[in-house]
Amino acid sequence: MLDVVTKDEAVETVRRFSGTAPGTETVGIGDALHRVLSRDILSSEDVPPFDRSTVDGFAVRAADTFGAGDAIPSQLEVAGEILMGEKAGFTLKSGQCAKISTGGMLPGGADAAVPVEHTDCGDGLCLVYKAASPNENVTKKGDDIAAGEIALKKGTVLTPAGVGVLAALGVYEVPVFRKPVIAVISTGDEIADGAPEDGQIRDINTYLLSAAIRERGCEVYAYGAVRDDKDGIEKALVSCLERSDAVIISGGSSAGARDMTVDIIGGLGTAYFHGIAMKPGKPTIFGTVGNKPVFGLPGHPLAAYFVFRLIVTEYIRKILCLPADRPVKTGVLKENIPSNHGREEYICVKLSGNNEIEPVHTKSGIISVLGEADGFIKIARDTEGLPGGAAAKIYKL
Amino acid sequence: MLDVVTKDEAVETVRRFSGTAPGTETVGIGDALHRVLSRDILSSEDVPPFDRSTVDGFAVRAADTFGAGDAIPSQLEVAGEILMGEKAGFTLKSGQCAKISTGGMLPGGADAAVPVEHTDCGDGLCLVYKAASPNENVTKKGDDIAAGEIALKKGTVLTPAGVGVLAALGVYEVPVFRKPVIAVISTGDEIADGAPEDGQIRDINTYLLSAAIRERGCEVYAYGAVRDDKDGIEKALVSCLERSDAVIISGGSSAGARDMTVDIIGGLGTAYFHGIAMKPGKPTIFGTVGNKPVFGLPGHPLAAYFVFRLIVTEYIRKILCLPADRPVKTGVLKENIPSNHGREEYICVKLSGNNEIEPVHTKSGIISVLGEADGFIKIARDTEGLPGGAAAKIYKL
Numbered sequence: 001m002l003d004v005v006t007k008d009e010a011v012e013t014v015r016r017f018s019g020t021a022p023g024t025e026t027v028g029i030g031d032a033l034h035r036v037l038s039r040d041i042l043s044s045e046d047v048p049p050f051d052r053s054t055v056d057g058f059a060v061r062a063a064d065t066f067g068a069g070d071a072i073p074s075q076l077e078v079a080g081e082i083l084m085g086e087k088a089g090f091t092l093k094s095g096q097c098a099k100i101s102t103g104g105m106l107p108g109g110a111d112a113a114v115p116v117e118h119t120d121c122g123d124g125l126c127l128v129y130k131a132a133s134p135n136e137n138v139t140k141k142g143d144d145i146a147a148g149e150i151a152l153k154k155g156t157v158l159t160p161a162g163v164g165v166l167a168a169l170g171v172y173e174v175p176v177f178r179k180p181v182i183a184v185i186s187t188g189d190e191i192a193d194g195a196p197e198d199g200q201i202r203d204i205n206t207y208l209l210s211a212a213i214r215e216r217g218c219e220v221y222a223y224g225a226v227r228d229d230k231d232g233i234e235k236a237l238v239s240c241l242e243r244s245d246a247v248i249i250s251g252g253s254s255a256g257a258r259d260m261t262v263d264i265i266g267g268l269g270t271a272y273f274h275g276i277a278m279k280p281g282k283p284t285i286f287g288t289v290g291n292k293p294v295f296g297l298p299g300h301p302l303a304a305y306f307v308f309r310l311i312v313t314e315y316i317r318k319i320l321c322l323p324a325d326r327p328v329k330t331g332v333l334k335e336n337i338p339s340n341h342g343r344e345e346y347i348c349v350k351l352s353g354n355n356e357i358e359p360v361h362t363k364s365g366i367i368s369v370l371g372e373a374d375g376f377i378k379i380a381r382d383t384e385g386l387p388g389g390a391a392a393k394i395y396k397l
Numbered sequence: 398m399l400d401v402v403t404k405d406e407a408v409e410t411v412r413r414f415s416g417t418a419p420g421t422e423t424v425g426i427g428d429a430l431h432r433v434l435s436r437d438i439l440s441s442e443d444v445p446p447f448d449r450s451t452v453d454g455f456a457v458r459a460a461d462t463f464g465a466g467d468a469i470p471s472q473l474e475v476a477g478e479i480l481m482g483e484k485a486g487f488t489l490k491s492g493q494c495a496k497i498s499t500g501g502m503l504p505g506g507a508d509a510a511v512p513v514e515h516t517d518c519g520d521g522l523c524l525v526y527k528a529a530s531p532n533e534n535v536t537k538k539g540d541d542i543a544a545g546e547i548a549l550k551k552g553t554v555l556t557p558a559g560v561g562v563l564a565a566l567g568v569y570e571v572p573v574f575r576k577p578v579i580a581v582i583s584t585g586d587e588i589a590d591g592a593p594e595d596g597q598i599r600d601i602n603t604y605l606l607s608a609a610i611r612e613r614g615c616e617v618y619a620y621g622a623v624r625d626d627k628d629g630i631e632k633a634l635v636s637c638l639e640r641s642d643a644v645i646i647s648g649g650s651s652a653g654a655r656d657m658t659v660d661i662i663g664g665l666g667t668a669y670f671h672g673i674a675m676k677p678g679k680p681t682i683f684g685t686v687g688n689k690p691v692f693g694l695p696g697h698p699l700a701a702y703f704v705f706r707l708i709v710t711e712y713i714r715k716i717l718c719l720p721a722d723r724p725v726k727t728g729v730l731k732e733n734i735p736s737n738h739g740r741e742e743y744i745c746v747k748l749s750g751n752n753e754i755e756p757v758h759t760k761s762g763i764i765s766v767l768g769e770a771d772g773f774i775k776i777a778r779d780t781e782g783l784p785g786g787a788a789a790k791i792y793k794l
Contacts, residue, residue: 030619033608047764049593056652084586084625087595101653103587103696105596144765152768160612161767161794164605164698168764170592189481190500195567196446198484199502208561211430215557222427228481255453256498299500301561329726330752354788355727355752367444367565368541370558371549391751397558 004275035176046142059110073127113137155321183240187251251299277343327393331357338385348373401672432573443539456507470524510534552718580637584648648696674740724790728754735782745770
């Protein structure tokens with residue numbers, strides 16, 4: 001008989017036996033969005049690669065403009081014009097300036113730019129009505145990303161901003177982790193094959209978990225639904241292990257069915273725990289077969305989703321080197337939330353107005369509650385709930 | 398000469414001239430994640446489709462257990478066992494109960510379930526040590542989703558929970574909007590074609606904006622970079638209009654280049670505004686050609702991204718019937734944030750600890766600042782900044 005573990009022990013066990021990343025590959029920058037970097041990206045060049053003007057106006061030597069004002073402008077000689085995309089063919093000497101556009105490359109000698117609206121120009125001379133301090137209206141070479149620095153860390157999920165950084169550095173072939181393939185088996189004698197008859201229900205978990213797996217940047221192998229039958233589930237598991245990096249078996253709502261799943265995992269490999277002191281999600285099973293993790297999730301879709309979110313994603317985080325889960329905001333509870341001593345509890349909540357947290361009340365919501373919630377809060381194992389007015393951290397669902 | 402408009406006027410104009418949705422299509426439920434529903438999904442059945450037990454134990458008539466306790470159990474006759482996925486072949490009479498598993502279908506006559514741990518069973522008799530109230534430990538038919546109700550609204554972006562709702566209802570072919578195709582043209586004489594030489598920079602916006610477009614559920618037609626040349630940009634625009642639903646032209650950092658973009662749009666169709674009183678993002682252009690929106694975005698990547706986020710996404714929201722932009726959290730400013738009177742200003746911020754908001758300080762960050770920020774705050778047009786300690790709403794980048 002396997003132990004029931006705490007949620008922290010469950011996470012620790014899953015991370016310890018999760019194995020390693022599923023290998024790496026190279027994708028074009030156009031396909032890199034939401035992929036995970038498999039190594040640090042070192043900047044091989046300065047961004048920007050030269051000092052640039054941030055205004056349309058004149059490149060100057062700041063010292064030449066000291067003391068300039070509306071009454072007494074500095075008078076500078078126009079040495080020439082900087083064309084976009086080109087290097088100036090001259091260097092500014094003391095008393096000189098050069099016409100420049102936003103983004104233009106400062107000529108040698110220049111260390112600031114003056115916007116055209118503070119100048120008056122004609123006949124090769126330019127009056128500057130406002131003093132510029134050194135580096136004013138200039139982006140210095142390397143200000144954004146300096147050569148040699150780590151621009152993006154291994155384990156970064158590439159957002160549009162991350163893709164922009166890759167483009168800024170000219171990294172058009174991007175080293176990423178191969179997407180882990182996670183298989184899903186839905187079990188239960190009550191799962192209908194087609195339109196449900198009396199006593200049967202539709203298979204929700206295959207679709208819910210497949211979408212959750214894809215949302216986390218993994219690929220899915222959806223085996224489909226099987227009956228609560230030892231040979232059938234074992235055959236499904238063996239087939240999934242051949243095609244995937246990890247397997248989720250959801251269902252087995254009765255105690256007997258869950259014991260059968262533990263036996264099957266234990267027969268093919270090792271089962272580590274059966275039961276987590278958390279709610280929802282208590283009847284969770286974890287084991288490995290040939291170093292591939294196998295998760296037994298509750299059949300109840302809401303509970304299955306929470307276990308996916310809290311336990312299976314720790315496997316994904318581990319092998320893809322992703323950062324730790326963190327709350328997205330802090331709010332204040334609008335009402336008392338009771339909880340059972342002895343297990344970590346998760347409550348789907350909505351944010352109403354100014355960071356006020358309200359639980360999503362539901363008689364027995366199976367799937368609709370997930371759609372209504374803005375996130376969830378945790379109630380620690382050794383408390384009996386949280387009082388209204390208390391601060392609570394909200395996690396993304 | 399076109400007017401500079403306020404940000405609200407800009408949004409209103411973009412929404413007014415955005416045209417309609419790019420048509421609809423049907424996708425399999427396995428491909429529906431993150432797609433947008435093109436019509437309401439009406440529930441054609443109750444979920445769950447029958448009253449279900451939420452415990453392993455016995456289905457009972459609640460009235461038969463009234464007054465039951467540890468000292469005086471109710472004594473019930475076991476009428477039979479409910480098999481998972483099947484309808485009971487009998488109806489409970491007064492004084493009877495039936496063995497049932499979690500998820501099993503309640504037999505006729507039963508209106509509650511008693512967990513096995515509160516019972517003692519043998520010889521066709523069952524002692525119940527705890528009274529059950531009507532509906533206790535039961536999920537009623539239709540509790541989760543009732544037949545005839547709108548389960549998911551048109552314009553819903555399908556999350557895993559939404560996909561779960563579709564599965565619960567047996568909607569395996571999903572009506573969604575076709576993904577709009579948005580073209581991107583990057584302009585500027587300074588954009589390098591290959592490794593940048595002196596005065597040249599790499600094309601960031603093609604990749605940054607393409608990723609942002611994909612992240613918003615649209616498809617991209619990336620034209621690439623063109624020089625600041627009227628014929629070249631016009632040719633690019635015409636080519637893009639043939640292949641897309643909307644076009645973004647980014648670049649033209651100098652005033653002259655921007656005027657050229659306005660002229661090109663005005664020559665082929667209608668330009669509505671040139672300049673928005675916002676920062677970053679002032680030099681923004683909007684027009685239509687043959688009812689297709691054309692956006693002129695600043696060349697500066699951070700500014701281009703903000704205009705995409707605040708203006709172009711309003712076009713996407715409009716045609717896909719998506720809900721309005723809303724802040725994700727409220728925080729408290731850690732320090733004073735100055736702003737220029739007369740334009741709406743956007744500041745990239747980080748959340749440090751307990752909802753404290755700190756601006757992302759950057760000398761002139763072009764692209765790296767986007768990666769560091771947790772979101773942005775708005776400073777209204779007619780203020781001169783926000784004081785430390787003030788509450789501010791944070792929007793997602």
